[in-house]
Amino acid sequence: MEEQQQGFARTLSHRHVAMIALGGTIGTGLFLGAGSAIQKAGPAILLVYIITGLFVFAMMRALGELLVSDDSKPVFIDFMTQYLGEKAGFVLGWTYWIGWVVIAMTELTAIGTYMKFWFPGMDAWPFELGFLVVLYLLNVVAVKAFGEAEFWFSTIKIIAIVAMIATGLFLALGQVHTPLGKTEFSTLWSHGLIANHGKTLLTAFQMAFFSFLGVEFVGVTAAETKDPLQTIPKAVNSIVVRILIFYIGALSAIMIIQPWTNYEAGQSPFVQVFAGIGVQSAAALINFVVLTAAASAINSAFFTTGRMLYSLSGPKSRFGKLNHNQIPRAAINVSTLIVGLSVIVNYLYPTDAFNLISSTASAAFLIIYMSLMLTHVVYKKQVKKGLVEEAGFFKLPFAPYSNYLTIAFLALIFVLMLLNKGTMFTTILAIIWLIALTGVAYIKKK
Template sequence: MSDEQQGFARTLSHRHVAMIALGGTIGTGLFLGAGSSIEKAGPAILLVYIITGLFVFAMMRALGELLISDDSKPVFIDFMTQYLGKKAGFVLGWTYWIGWIVIAMTELTAIGTYMHYWFPNLPTWPWELAFLVVLYLVNVIAVKAFGEAEFWFSMIKVTAIIAMIVTGLILALGQVHTAMGKTEFSTLWSHGLIANHGKTLLAAFQMAFFSFLGVEFVGVTAAETKDPLQTIPRAVNSIVVRILIFYIGALSAIMIIQPWTNYQAGESPFVQVFSGIGVQSAAALINFVVLTAAASAINSAFFTTGRMLYSLAGPKSRFGQLNKNQIPRNAINLSTLIVGLSVVVNYFFPTDAFSLISSTASAAFLIIYMALMVTHLVYKKQAKKGTVEKVAGFKLPFAPVSNYLTIIFLALIFVLMLISKATMFTTVLALVWLAVMTIFAFIKKV
C-alpha cells in the first residue's frame, strides 16, 4: 500500500482534541463581542448563553454519535453524503469549505489590524504574510505540530478567561473599591435583569450563537485522533461544562466588577474591566489574546479546508492524495494560496467587504448545523433497521425530540438573521450560494 493510500496518521491525543474542542467554542465573539451582547440583553445574557449552549451541546452529541459509528471518515460532511445523498454532500461540503476559507481570509486581515496596534508605522501586509507562512508550515510538517499549536493557542484564551473570573471573585469577596466603584455580587442584578425591556433580547441569541461558531471543528479531527472511541466522547461531553464555566463565569465576572449598563458595543469588556482596576497594559494584553484567537482560527481553517478538499476531490485527483507524512499537502497548498489572496485583495477592497462575506459564511454554517441534525435523524432510522452499526453507550439524549428542537432553534436564529436589517443581505447571499451550488450539483450530475 502506498503512502497516498494508507490513510491519515492518528497522532492527535486526548490533550490535543480536548483543547481543540474548547478552543472552537472560545473566540473573538467573547473577547470583542461580549460588550454588544451585554448591551442587548443585560444579565439575561447568561440565560441566553445557557439555552444556546444546551442546543450546541445537543448538536455536538449528535455529531459525536456519528463520528463513533464510523471513525474512518476524514470529515463529518462525509456522513451527510452517506445519509442525505451525494448531491447534498456536494453542496454542503463545498459550502463548509468556502465558509472556512472566508473565515481564514477575514482573520488574516484582522491579524494585520492587531499587529498595527504595536507597529502603527509599518504596513500590515508583511505581518499577514508572515502569519500565513508560519501557520501553513505548522499544518504541512505534521498533524502533531498542528495539535500542539492549537493546544497552546487555546491555552492562552483559557488563561485570559480564568484571569477574568478569578479577578471578579477576589474583588467581589473582598468588596474592593476600584475606579468603577465598590465591587459586589449584587452589582450583577442591582441595575436590572434585562436590557431595553427585552426588546433586543432575541438579537442576543443570534450573537451568542456566533460565539460558538466553529465548535464542530472537533468533527474534522476524528480520523487523526488516537483512540477516537475514547477521546471524542470525552471531548464532546466536556463542552457543556466548559461553556458554563468559561462563558457564564466570564460574563458574570464582567457584570459584577462593573455595572452592565456601563458597557458599550464598540469596545471589549475585557479591556474596560482590566483598565478600570488599574491594569495599564489591558488593551495590549487583550490585543494579544485576540491576535491568538485569529491565529487559532486560521490554523483550524488550514486543517479543515485541507481535509475538506481532500474528501471532496476524491482519490483520483491530486488534491485527494496524502504525502509521506499522511497529510493532504496538495489540498492544504491550494487552500493556503486562496486564503493568501486576502493579502492582495485587501489592498484593493475595504475591510467591510470581508466582514460582509464573513457574515454570509456564518449564515451558511447555520444551514450546515441543521443538516447535521437531519443527518443524525436518518442515521438513527437506518441503525434501527439494522442497515448501519448502532453506537452503544454514547447517544444523543432524548432523540429524536432533541433533534427537532435543535433544528427549530437554529431555524429561528436563521429567520432572525433574515429579518434583521444588519444581516438580511448576507443571509440572502448565503441562500443564493446554496441555490447556485444545488443547481450546479444537478447539472454536473453528482
C-alpha cells in the first residue's frame, strides 16, 4: 500500500475534540468507583473533586499553551523531548505508550466480564475479540470514523449522567417519597459532611485524580484537528468545567436521593441508588453504560498508542509511516496485537489482572503529568530568552507558580499511593519501569 509522510489528516472538528477529551475522563471512575470515594470522604468528596479539577485545569492550560505554540507536533510528548531532552522524551514517550496499552488491556478484559452479565453461560473471549476487531477497524478506516465513534460513546455516558442529575432534582424539588423515604436536599448534609472524621479524606484525592485520568488526550488529537489554534483552546477551556459539572452534579444527586452512609464500596452507586428507588432495570442499564465506557477507553487507546508509536519510531522505521489515509496503520497494528494479549493475562490472573495493571498505569500517568508541567516551565524560560516564540493569546495563568503548585499536588498523590497498601506494589512497579527505561535511554544515547 502506498505510504506517505505529508502529515496527519486534519479531520477532527471541535465537536469531536471536545467530546473525545470529555469522554476519556468520564468512565469507570464515576460509574463504578464513586461508591468507594463517597464512603471515604462523604459529601466532602465534592470539595475534593473541585480542588483536583482546578489543578487538572492548570495542567490542561499548560498543555494548551504548548500545543498552540507549535501545532505541527503529532503528540504532546514531542514538546517534552524538545524542552527536557531526548532521553527524557524517550522515557516519557514509552511510558505514556505502555500506559495506554495496559489501560486498553484491562478495559478489554472488563468488556468480557460485562458481556457475561447478559450471556452468563458463554466464555468471555469471543466478546473481547469481537470488540477488539470492531474498534481496530474504526481506527484504521479514517480518523473521522474514530472521532464519530468516540463522540457517540461519550454521548451515551453523558446522557446517563444527565438522567441521574435530573432524577435527583425532580425527586428533591417534589419531595417525592421513595422506598428510601422522602427525598430532600438536606439529605446531602444531614448525616455529616466528612466521613470517618476526615481520616480517609486524603485517599479520596487519589481516587478523584484517577477519575480525571485521560484528560490530556486532547494533546494527542492536536495534529489531526481542524483549525487547531481555535479548536484546542476552546476544548481546553471547556473540558474541565464540563467534567466538574457532571461529576459534582451526579455525585450530589446520588447523595440527595440516598444518604451517603448507605453506599457500599465496590458497587456502582448508580446501581445502588436506582435499585433503592425501585428501578429494577438499573443493573442492566448501568452495565450497558459501563460497557460503553470500556469501549470508549479502548477506542481512545488505539488512537493514542498508534500516534505515540509513530512519533517514537522515527520516519525510517516501518512504524513511523502513514498509509494513504494518513493514518499510522502499522503502529496501530502492533499496539492492537499487544492489547489482544489481555485475553492471556486474564486467563492467568482472572481476579487480579484488572486492578494490578490499571493502577500501575495510573502511577505512571502521575509522572507524565508532572513532567508536562515541568516542560511548560522550561518552555517559558526559553521564551524569555528569545529562543522560541510565545503563543501570546493562550497562556497558563499565574505561571510559573501554578506549575509548581500543580507539581506539588501531583507529587502528594504519588506519595499517598506509595503509602497505601493497596497501591504500594503497583506504584513501585511503575518506579522500576521508569528506572529501567532511563537506563535504556542512556545506553541508547551512547
